[in-house]
Amino acid sequence: MIRAYRFKTGCQSIDDMLNGGIESGIVTEVFGRAGSGKTNFCIQLAAQALKNNKKVAYIDTEEISIDRVSQIFGDNVQEMLKNLAYYNANSFSNQQQAIGHLDDLLTNDYGIIILDSATALYRLEIIEHTTPEESVQTRRNLLKQLEMLKKLSQKYNIPVVITNQVYDDLKHENNVLPLGGNGTRHSLKASLKFEKEENGIRIATINRHRSLPEGVTCQFKIENSGLISLDDVEIPDEINNTDDDEFRFLT
Numbered sequence: 001m002i003r004a005y006r007f008k009t010g011c012q013s014i015d016d017m018l019n020g021g022i023e024s025g026i027v028t029e030v031f032g033r034a035g036s037g038k039t040n041f042c043i044q045l046a047a048q049a050l051k052n053n054k055k056v057a058y059i060d061t062e063e064i065s066i067d068r069v070s071q072i073f074g075d076n077v078q079e080m081l082k083n084l085a086y087y088n089a090n091s092f093s094n095q096q097q098a099i100g101h102l103d104d105l106l107t108n109d110y111g112i113i114i115l116d117s118a119t120a121l122y123r124l125e126i127i128e129h130t131t132p133e134e135s136v137q138t139r140r141n142l143l144k145q146l147e148m149l150k151k152l153s154q155k156y157n158i159p160v161v162i163t164n165q166v167y168d169d170l171k172h173e174n175n176v177l178p179l180g181g182n183g184t185r186h187s188l189k190a191s192l193k194f195e196k197e198e199n200g201i202r203i204a205t206i207n208r209h210r211s212l213p214e215g216v217t218c219q220f221k222i223e224n225s226g227l228i229s230l231d232d233v234e235i236p237d238e239i240n241n242t243d244d245d246e247f248r249f250l251t
């Protein structure tokens, strides 16, 4: 029997919203427009694991800024980088190879897997491959990758966090939706939306979660050291809190 746990993000408002942090044993998606804070969040999650003497597997498709990593990791950055297994994927098939290699890489020393972004190269591939057959295959590959990550999260009982690109919600003005549609629901058991307000304040919302109510929000800002909590968690009136357990037992 494996005990699932909550991995603290280091941003108090987000941890409170998530009843302690992101869950081990599942894949959590973070989606939002460019600049909403997804990559900052990923770097902060890596820092959290490394500070707890855990290794990190980090697949990047966005040419991460080493300056930003240094700012968020802090003084001990050089030591911390020794435990960060970093892979820069430059095509969607390359991303799939990287995910395929994870099982050989991972040991019980690893605390988290991060994929930032899961869908930037996917989107490029879809644009480039215009025949319906090729698009179907590309989509299948995305679902396959997410399923592989789900299995790894379960096998090693660690959280997996992926970021996702968005498209405009035609039914609701100013809203965005994550790429991938309903097909990803099987693999992604938690989905968070990040938004940037005009004053720089960011809002995180639970879009979907297997054990927490949808629509709960919290606020944070981005500073040199990463994501900073701005408030207590706000629960909309229409939402009644569920009887969520802090821990679950998996068989």
Ligand SMILES: Nc1ncnc2c1ncn2[C@@H]1O[C@H](COP(=O)(O)OP(=O)(O)OP(=O)(O)O)[C@@H](O)[C@H]1O
Pocket: 032, 033, 034, 035, 036, 037, 038, 039, 040, 041, 062, 068, 071, 222, 223, 224, 225
């Ligand atoms: N040192 C810093 N202090 C404060 N804000 C910063 C700092 N470094 C970066 N930012 C802010 O972080 C934001 C970018 O966030 P981030 O890169 O996490 O976005 P993202 O959601 O990953 O976007 P994309 O979809 O383009 O990858 C910018 O608004 C930038 O001003």
Ligand SMILES: [Mg+2]
Pocket: 038, 039, 040, 062, 116
């Ligand atoms: Mg980013």
